[in-house]
Amino acid sequence: xxxxxxxxxxxxxxxxxxxxxxxxxxxxxxxxxxxxxxxxxxxxxxxxxxxxxxxxxxxxxxxxxxxxxxxxxxxxxxxxxxxxxxxxxxxxxxxxxxxxxxxxxxxxxxxxxxxxxxxxxxxxxxxxxxxxxxxxxxxxxxxxxxxxxxxxxxxxxxxxxxxxxxxxxxxxxxxxxxxxxxxxxxxxxxxxxxxxxxxxxxxxxxxxxxxxxxxxxxxxxxxxxx
Amino acid sequence: xxxxxxxxxxxxxxxxxxxxxxxxxxxxxxxxxxxxxxxxxxxxxxxxxxxxxxxxxxxxxxxxxxxxxxxxxxxxxxxxxxxxxxxxxxxxxxxxxxxxxxxxxxxxxxxxxxxxxxxxxxxxxxxxxxxxxxxxxxxxxxxxxxxxxxxxxxxxxxxxxxxxxxxxxxxxxxxxxxxxxxxxxxxxxxxxxxxxxxxxxxxxxxxxxxxxxxxxxxxxxxxxxxxxxxxxxxxxxxxxxxxxxxxxxxxxxxxxxxxxxxxxxxxxxxxxxxxxxxxxxxxxxxxxxxxxxxxxxxxxxxxxxxxxxxxxxxxxxxxxxxxxxxxxxxxxxxxxxxxxxxxxxxxxxxxxxxxxxxxxxxxxxxxxxxxxxxxxxxxxxxxxxxxxxxxxxxxxxxxxxxxxxxxxxxxxxxxxxxx
Ligand SMILES: Nc1ncnc2c1ncn2[C@@H]1O[C@H](COP(=O)(O)OP(=O)(O)OP(=O)(O)O)[C@@H](O)[C@H]1O
Ligand SMILES: [Mg+2]
Numbered sequence: 001x002x003x004x005x006x007x008x009x010x011x012x013x014x015x016x017x018x019x020x021x022x023x024x025x026x027x028x029x030x031x032x033x034x035x036x037x038x039x040x041x042x043x044x045x046x047x048x049x050x051x052x053x054x055x056x057x058x059x060x061x062x063x064x065x066x067x068x069x070x071x072x073x074x075x076x077x078x079x080x081x082x083x084x085x086x087x088x089x090x091x092x093x094x095x096x097x098x099x100x101x102x103x104x105x106x107x108x109x110x111x112x113x114x115x116x117x118x119x120x121x122x123x124x125x126x127x128x129x130x131x132x133x134x135x136x137x138x139x140x141x142x143x144x145x146x147x148x149x150x151x152x153x154x155x156x157x158x159x160x161x162x163x164x165x166x167x168x169x170x171x172x173x174x175x176x177x178x179x180x181x182x183x184x185x186x187x188x189x190x191x192x193x194x195x196x197x198x199x200x201x202x203x204x205x206x207x208x209x210x211x212x213x214x215x216x217x218x219x220x221x222x223x224x225x226x
Numbered sequence: 227x228x229x230x231x232x233x234x235x236x237x238x239x240x241x242x243x244x245x246x247x248x249x250x251x252x253x254x255x256x257x258x259x260x261x262x263x264x265x266x267x268x269x270x271x272x273x274x275x276x277x278x279x280x281x282x283x284x285x286x287x288x289x290x291x292x293x294x295x296x297x298x299x300x301x302x303x304x305x306x307x308x309x310x311x312x313x314x315x316x317x318x319x320x321x322x323x324x325x326x327x328x329x330x331x332x333x334x335x336x337x338x339x340x341x342x343x344x345x346x347x348x349x350x351x352x353x354x355x356x357x358x359x360x361x362x363x364x365x366x367x368x369x370x371x372x373x374x375x376x377x378x379x380x381x382x383x384x385x386x387x388x389x390x391x392x393x394x395x396x397x398x399x400x401x402x403x404x405x406x407x408x409x410x411x412x413x414x415x416x417x418x419x420x421x422x423x424x425x426x427x428x429x430x431x432x433x434x435x436x437x438x439x440x441x442x443x444x445x446x447x448x449x450x451x452x453x454x455x456x457x458x459x460x461x462x463x464x465x466x467x468x469x470x471x472x473x474x475x476x477x478x479x480x481x482x483x484x485x486x487x488x489x490x491x492x493x494x495x496x497x498x499x500x501x502x503x504x505x506x507x508x509x510x511x512x513x514x515x516x517x518x519x520x521x522x523x524x525x526x527x528x529x530x531x532x533x534x535x536x537x538x539x540x541x542x543x544x545x546x547x548x549x550x551x552x553x554x555x556x557x558x559x560x561x562x563x564x565x566x567x568x569x570x571x572x573x574x575x576x577x578x579x580x581x582x583x584x585x586x587x588x589x590x591x592x593x594x595x596x597x598x599x600x601x602x603x604x605x606x607x608x609x610x611x612x613x614x615x616x617x618x619x620x621x622x623x624x625x626x627x628x629x630x631x632x633x634x635x636x637x638x639x640x641x642x643x644x645x
Binding site for chain 1: 239242545546547548638642
């Protein structure tokens, strides 16, 4: 059997400020390569918290996390940074761009960090991703000159730039209209089926979720259905 | 990870906060400028003052001192061999103040490669008689060529030519102040009387002005042979041998050595002029202290600005980390910012420091006492520039170190969740 792209085993997360609360309670699941999975659940049930752990940014949890078969608990901070750079594309709940840079540069940065391609190749590839999301005309603008929806699409383009193993999104279509939301869905679908990339997308949009391969439903920090 | 990318990101962050960055760099520039100008000026002043005395002073003087004989007759007596004598009222004996075998000693010293030059000297008290006035003074019999070569004698000759001392028989160079008192001019004759009563008319060929009134009133120079003639001594009479070394710091050790070898008294410049050394080093310490204080203040400026920048750029740092930049990368970005500010500040500071040194160098500064000085003295020592540059980089690095470390430790989750 193929190693799953991502596997979570008995993940428990506490917040201790101001009082100790268990936000994630024994979360276990795995996602195979090329699978398009959505995560749904009520606001405050721990979806974002889970995603931060899965994306290796949050290291304070109990349980185990395997990405591409590797145990993330065994890696130090800079190795985790490399994993994020190479294997994970993340789209935040509130699109996060670097205002000091142009739209194009924002998309290019993770690839420049990875340094596998030349500058020209990276620029070309970044333009491709922007075209894919229909915002190639904004490439030269500063990031803060875009609308909310445009920013979100730039953030998606940036998540795709290194052709990551897994793309995680925390409501990546939250700011998009129906038409653009459909476009993004189609792109995701295509990445999963053609590029064998794995998608783990948190959404409030039931219709969006229904079209994915699998739905993981959470309640009070635990998975109730998958 | 490639430095080009780090630098690119650092540059973008700096451009986004251009004005603060500029102000930080100006702080460094200002302090380096002051550092260079201050040190240059202080050291210029130091070498001027040192030059006033030290450059004209031999590093080692060999001479015979009039003092009681160490071997008193009593000690030679068999009878008192085993006793400890107390002798009262000993008087100096054998008033021979010339150096025995001086010419041979000089010939020997000239072969020593630690020595830059050796010159003979005869010193005698004299009276100058002009009309009915008698002035006490000192005549120095010197080898004028050596004196010029080793002790910059010509710097202080303000009228006439010192080389005439060799060419004109029975000639003398008088201090300007003494000449003024006696109302004498170049070409005039002055009568010189030695303590033993010998007299001679000497022709004035030049005036000197050393800047030290005391010397200008009493000292005079004549050739060795003229002085020997004046004193009625033979031509191997030399009362002092002056030595200038390549390295002044070796003077104390060599003085001891020569004293033993040649059986004479020897004084080194450090012992003779210790107060000048102290003055110079105190002035240097003050200027370094002020310069370094300025740099530290500039360092705090950079520290503040970087801290502020990091606070403003928390989002940027979080996103860089989320997309795969490690804490080390982020740390390097901010160190790069600090060092860029340091390098730009230092380069302009060194440049402006040089220009302001040059400016000070142009300001007229004329004083009776210092005939060779026309403008304020400034030292252009490459080591000030090196120290200033290195210290600027070290300070900015340290100023960047803690903010950069803080930036490297920013937890992206806290920032991203906080939105
Ligand atoms: N830093 C924190 N300290 C304490 N509690 C926290 C902290 N961050 C989140 N929580 C709590 O953890 C729970 C899960 O939060 P999380 O952001 O994961 O919810 P979510 O499922 O993403 O909700 P939403 O759909 O609104 O984004 C919430 O009850 C929240 O109050
Ligand atoms: Mg959330």
